[in-house]
Structure formats: structure tokens, C-alpha cells
Amino acid sequence: MSQKKNTSSERDNPMKDAVSRAIKLRVNRVWHEFVLERDVQPTETLAYVLRERLGFTGLKVSCDEGACGACTVIMDGKAILSCMTLAVEADGHDILTIEGLAEDDPVIAAFAEQSEPGYGTAMQCGYCTPGFVMTAKALLDANPTPTLDEVKEALSGNICRCGCYTAVAQAVLHASQKISTQGGTHG
């Protein structure tokens, strides 16, 4: 059957080595080099490479088709869905995962501390949280003092099945206040 001629047999094709090339990803300020078809397959997503090959498991792969936002990372300053980005597309680019944020990052702190009456906590199970934090960080980097409507607009690509939307929005506003006080985010 023609289907049998698959990627794995192509992988061992010596002719492929002749055209193989390396890709480089700068992740959390460190460059990582991969030889295509040896270390990384052309079909592998950025999310897969970050998690399974580099161990950055903060981002999550849930829907794996761009619907939930759990895999959000920041590439060249913009929040992107790493499940919808091939690793080869990120060649030469600057990627920030949640592991690259400072321990005292104001966005992380605001999410962690969120608890005032009427809003609940900014996470329950926490599976979506790194995606929300990275989306929020990209928003605040671009717009340090967003309105509530701007927060809602920016974060509506992320699903929180536990439903902590009210508290997440509040946490982003608190993070904004922290940034004004501290003068800038880290990472």
C-alpha cells in the first residue's frame, strides 16, 4: 500500500541527510539547535518540541487545534498558540515560556494571590493557567493599563473550564497596578 511509505522510512533515507538542515529556537534566552528529521520532525509543533524535547511542560497541549489557548507562549513579544505553530516556523525566533518568567513576575503574583471577596480565585485546577498568564503578560507588555473590556477581548481566546474568568480579569488588573508600581514586568 502506498500509505506504507511513511515519515519514519523517509527519516532513514540517506538522501535526506544531504538536504537536512538545522533549526534554532531561542527559548527563555537560550538557543537550542535541532537537526531537522533527526532531532525534530518537520511535522512537529512548537508545543510538542517545547514540551517533549526540551521539557518546558508549563504550557499544556489540550485541544491541539487552536481552540483553548492552554499552549500559549510568547514569540517575539506576541502571544501565540504553540500547538498551531510548527517548530520549523519558529526557526530563529525568540520564544518565552512560563518557565522564563521571573519568580516575582507581577502577573504570576497577581494570579497566585487573587482572593478578595466577590471574585474567587484566579484558578482552580490550574491547567489553563500558564496559557492565561502568558496571554495576559503579552497584553500588559503591549498595553500596561488595559481596561476591563480590553482584558476580556485579549483573554477570550483562552478557555477556563473551571470558570475563573471573573478572578482572572481581576488578577490582570491587579498585575497592571503592580507593574505601574514596580515599573515594568520581568522576563
Added chain:
Amino acid sequence: MGNPYKPRVPRKFIGGYRPRIDGFDKASGKVKFADDLTTKLTFPDMLYARVLKSPYPHARIKHLDTTEVEKLEGVRAILTYEDPEVKKLKVTNAGWTDGVDILSYDRMMWYPMRDRRVIGDWARWVGDEVGLVVAADSESIAEEALKLAKIEWEIFPFVLDPIESMKPEAPLVHPELRETNVLPEDPVGGPDVFVEKGDVNKGFSEADVVVESKAVHHNPNQGSLDNWCCLVEWKGDMLTVWSNSYEAHQTRMHMSQMLDLPLSNVRVICSYVGGQFGRNDTGEQPFFLYTAILAKRTGRPVKFRHNNRESFLNSRQPAIYTARAGTKKDGTITAMTFKCIGNAGAYADQTMFALKFGPAEIAEVALAHVPNLKMEAYGVYTNKLPACMMRGVANSQFNLSFGQIVDILAEELDMDPIDLAIKNFGHEEESLPNKSLVEVLHEGARRIGWENRHKPGEGQVYGHVRKRGMGFSFHPGWHAEWQETRRGRIQVRLMLNPDGTVMLEAPTVETGSGSNTCNFLGCLEALSFLAVRPEDVHYSQVVDTETSLRDCVQTDSSVAYLQSEAMMVAAADLKKKICELAAPKLDAKPEELDIEEGNIFVKASPDKQMEVKIWLMEETDLAPIVATVHRVPLDLNTGIPFIATFAEVEVDTDTGEVDVLKLVVLHDCGTVMHASGAEAQQLGGQVMGLGEALYEEIIYDEVRGVPMNFNWIDYKIATMADFPPVDPVLMEVWKGGGEYGACGIGESTLTCTPRAVLNAIYNAIDVRVDELPVKPEKILKALGKI
């Protein structure tokens, strides 16, 4: 928003507004979920399993040829329905328990409904795991391998609709088991008519007003982001499973019983779970077994993970409820009947829990003063995805009917439905009115502005086409008085280190419910005599059956208080042990000593005292002091608390769109264990509650029997943009047994939401839409516009 509740008993730790204990770890991505613990980096030699999913709603594999599968490079093992390891697996069920207790194969709750063959040759729904599993070097190779199998199918007629399925001529879903699609009598919940009190015919004949209603609930999906997975690794005859199942010890029991291994040879590690929501994972799903067999065969760790689309593998049980109620003119109910037909889908699992077990409890605690009451239920097999367990099982479906008939009855009597509810509903042990119900409904009315509610359809019209309305629904809090006695002993351990720090063991799989923070606060509260500070307590959130006590299963919204109650007993034991150890030093008998603020002293002469941790470090053998407790939960007649949701909506009569303007969500908690966590539940539950009411819907191609939207593009989950203002209201009116006498709320946060919204829609437009979800076309149809 921002009306903090006032605790009935002010406490140092329990009840306050404070962050979650795992807030930082979760916000910074440091928490490791099962999928994070089982990466290629951690298990470089691991294989990936993929299973064949039936493309037909009802078919049998006549012949399976795996010749081409075997030839594909990277395929390491092939398992089919004809293999001896598969054939010898007992016919099973994916719900041995309802998620509360630990049960063996022989003692499974719904034993007449053993209807699952693990990767058998027969497929009963599109998506059914059938016939073939492959382990390969990558998921994509395994997936490709499945496509190379040559399968000869025998295709059978199918049935999707439960009413059609009940007819004698319907195709049988389980012809090997039954000559009808109606499920057999339930050994747990009783006969089809499972509640029969008084004489309903007499009750209706005495009534001045009799009304009838019909309400149809659908099959929303749990929608956990953390797709269900496992990795199995063998070392000799020792098997280790990493999983995001929520019931570690039941998973161990399942593996042990099905694979014929001693319990001590099965180690189950359950780390954090990314949302559980009643997903049908008491641990008996077939994928644990075939993954284990493949790992055994290959001698390598094997991982199986559903993808997001495959995670639509069960749902809430769709229910068709019909109800009838009769009252005197003054609103005194003389008779009620409820009849339910539940669509079990292709496998029964815990179907009967939704149909009988849950509603029977409601009858005891809320309908106890209805003199004539009849409840009946039928579970029906169809060729749809299996359906039973989801957050608030049974209660959500029942409430859709209950809150409707109360609303209809009140309108017929020209009475406020709040007054009608207070007049009739309460616990069997109490006289009416129920204090909790009175306070919950009156507070809800105050917060939503109930006095402004108009008669149906008679409100102001906004922008020529938009009409507003208010509604509410209410429900008893569940399991509050018997505190889950069927669960068995609750095990916790407190270990005091000689430096005054504490190792807390209160095993329960952390699914996000917030019980971990409640346990942490409960520990601090229980050990306040030692002046233990939050930074002194270490609490592992990972359950590992090799070392953990039995895990308190994350179900029934009860873990927030069950383990904290046990900790009070453990703390008293710990205090006794410290006094016994210190008695010789203080030259007194242990019973003559007490401990306060970290100091142990002779009660009769308090100046004879010493600081516990300094004495332990400087003068003892430095061995930790340990108190382990196995506590049987209390079962006291304490009555029951109530919950309610009030809704205000705006309906666009041109487009049929419903805009929820405000929700007020009220819970009488007994004792609020962690206020911020409880409010997070009250708010968060509305994503599901509103989803069930308005947005979420599994859509089938009725002609081909194929589900059309098993993905989150077409299956709509509310995002931040869809989320309305919600007022979370925590109350402490009722009190149960024990130190805290609390009642869980996690599931019940969404129980009343769909009905509250539907009643509000009716109040807005004067036409009832009784089938969930209420999408715009149903509104327009009800208004006669399409």
C-alpha cells in the same frame, strides 16, 4: 460584588478569604500534571498506544487483517480482540462504583450491567474502542498503523433516540445481553417505580389545581482540559501507572482485579488533575488495561492519551422528565409525580445513579412533606456516546423538572413561587418552613431585585425587541447529613517533626476543587494549640498508592470538609501523645497537662511549662510524633441546607438570542471552609451551568448516527467574553454534625442555573422553552417566528 460573608464562628484559618495554597505553583506553571510527568524526556524509550475507534454507530468486526500494520516501521506491538490476553479479560463496566467507595469486580454496584468487552469485536457507538490497539514509536505512527488494518465490518441498524429505542421493533444495542434496550432492574436504586408514598391518585383528586410539565436535559460534555491519559511501566511483576484519574485506590483495585495481580504489585500515582467535573474516571476504563498489556508485551513504558476529540467519551445523561403536581388553592401540594427516561448511550456504567439514586435522596430531603409522591425512571441503551456522570449527576436533570413545575404551579395559583417553595419543601426530620430555604430564597430575592419581577411577558420592551425577565430555581444541598458514610473510613495522618513543622497526609487527588486548601487550613485550625503557622505545614498533593493512605475520592463535593473533620480527631490524638511523652519531664500525669500556643503546661500550675518544639529538639530522641486516624463519617439527623440560583435575562425576540444580565448564586454551606475557593466554585460553575442552558450541545447526524462536533470549535464553551456578572453568596444557616458541620458546594453551583435561566426566559417572553440547550432557533420557534 464584594459582599463578604460573615462567619457564624470566627476562626483563625477556616473560613477566610485567602489565596489557594497551590496558587503560586499553578500560576507559575510549576505544577506537574500526569502528561507533564510522562514526557519523552522522562521516558525516552516509551511507546505510544492508539486504539481503533468505530466509524459506525453499530457494527461488528467480521474479519481483521493486520498484515500491513505489522509491516509498518515503528510499530512495536499489535493487540487485537483475538489475542488471548484480551479474550481472558472479564466482561466489565466502566463504573464499578459511583466514585465514592472502593469496590472489587464481584462487588461492583451495578453488576447486572456488565456490558463492556475490552477492545472486543462489537462497536456500539461512533467512537467506541474496538478490536485493535497498536503501540508504536510515536503517536503518529500508531495512528497511521490503525489506518493500515483491513477490516471487514458487519453493519447493523442503530438507534439514537431513547423513546424509539424502547419500542419492541428497535434494533438491540446489546443483543448478547438483553432482548430489550431498557436496562434491567437496578440492584442499588430499586425497581422502576423507586419512590411510592401515599396514594397519588387520591392526592390529585383532592387537589384544586393540577399542572403537568415536560423538561428535556441534554448531553453536555465535562470538557476537562487535561485529556485523560496513563503511562504504564512494568518492572518484573510490579506495575506502575501514572494517571490523571481521580480515584487512585480504585484504579489500583481495577488493575489488580482485571489483570489478576496482588494489590501490592500495582502502584498508581495520581498527580494534579486538570479538571475532573465528574468525567467518568473511577478508574475502570479499558484503556488502562490494554496499555498495561502492551507495556508487558513490549517490556517498555507505554503511554495512552486521549486527544481532545476523543475526550468526548461520555457526557451528562440526557433525560426526558415529565412531572405532575396538584395543590390546594392555598398552595399546599397534595401530590407529585416524576417520570424520567434516561438515555444511557451505548454502555450502562453508572446510569442508574443518575436516574434513581440521586432523585431518591432528593425525595427524602426536599420532598418529604409532599404527602403523595411517585417517582419512576427508566434507563435506555442507544447507539450514542455513553452518558452518566458529570458534575452534579442526577441533580441537574431533576432540578430542570423540579424548578419548572414549581414555577408553573405558582403561576397557576397566582402565587409567588418563593412562597410556594417555602410552604412545601423541606427535610423529613424537620417541620416546615425549612429555615435554610427561607433565608436562601429571601436573600436571593433581595439581591436580584425580585420585587421588580413582572408577570410573564408584561415587562418593558427595550429597543423595540428585547424583553427582560427573572427566574430562580432551588435545590437541597446533597449528602450533607449522612456525610458520605458509604465512603468508609476517612484516613488522615498528622506528623509533628521535632522542630515544630508538620507533615500533613490527607490524600486526595487534587482536581482543582479546592479541597487541598481546605485541608491545609483544616490542619492549621486543628493544630492551633501548637501555634503552627502556614509555612510550617508540608502537604503533598500527589497520591501514590505505594505510600499514601487511602485517597478520599474527589466526588460528591465533600472532600472540603470530610478530611478536615478527621483532622480534628487526629489533632486530639496528637495532643494526647505529646502530653504522654512530656509527662515525666513536667513531673505530672499526661491528663494533668494541656497545650496552648505551642506551650505545654501543667493545668494546675501553669508556670510549669515549656515550649513544645524547643523541648522536642533539645531533649527528645527527635523522632516525629504521629497520629493516624481512620474516621467513620458521622451520620446524624441534622436536616439539610438549601441552595438557589436567581437569574435575570434579556431575550432578543428578533434574533432569539438570550443575554444573561445577572446571576445570584446562593449556597448555605453550614460552615464556609475557604471563602475564596467557595466563591471560585460559585462563579466558575456558571461556565458549565450557562453552557448547559444556552451554548453547549453535542450534535449528531441522525441519519448516519455520527457525532458532528466533538471539538471545541463547534462545541461552544463559554469564554471570558460570554461570562455575565455573577454575585456569589455564601451563607451559614444550617449546621451538620462534627466540628464544622459543612456541606460541599462544588457540583451544586450549576445545578439550578439552567432552570433559573429558563424560568427567567419564560418570565421575559411568556412562552416556555423546555428543551436544553436554549439556542436562538428554539426561542424563535416558541415565539412562532420560524
